[in-house]
Amino acid sequence: MKYKITVNNQTYEVEIENINSRPVIAVVDGDRFEVMPENAEHLETRKEAGSTREAKPFDPHPAPAAASSPNPALSGNTQTAPLPGTVIEVFVKAGEKVEAGQVVVIIEAMKMKNSIRSVYSGVVSNVFVSVGQSVAHKQPLIKFAEMGEASWM
Numbered sequence: 001m002k003y004k005i006t007v008n009n010q011t012y013e014v015e016i017e018n019i020n021s022r023p024v025i026a027v028v029d030g031d032r033f034e035v036m037p038e039n040a041e042h043l044e045t046r047k048e049a050g051s052t053r054e055a056k057p058f059d060p061h062p063a064p065a066a067a068s069s070p071n072p073a074l075s076g077n078t079q080t081a082p083l084p085g086t087v088i089e090v091f092v093k094a095g096e097k098v099e100a101g102q103v104v105v106i107i108e109a110m111k112m113k114n115s116i117r118s119v120y121s122g123v124v125s126n127v128f129v130s131v132g133q134s135v136a137h138k139q140p141l142i143k144f145a146e147m148g149e150a151s152w153m
Contacts, residue, residue, distance in 0.1 A: 084134075
């Protein structure tokens, strides 16, 4: 989704890949940034490798508020499938505590097993997939009851 944001009287066109993912990937004037919006007072940005321009400070306050998702499974504390494939193993169930970086699901795609690691720490409230199920790109896999610390993986 594209936004026009004005910071210090300068307007930028910002493209947000997925407002619900953490970190949020923002493309500003062709440069990609990873932004963690949870703590606006201690906002961190990280510029991706390969870019030659200096990182600009990012002010989240002028950005328009994201509309709540019509799909309750896609709120900000949901782990989604990073690729389409078939679920081979599910390592968590509702009520379990998960740490960021822990393998939660294995998805097979193109005869390769891909370990899907949690980007959140917290308690699992729902598991939306089961072994043998086909999943699409960005399909919800797991929802967390409590929002925890996001990982920088």
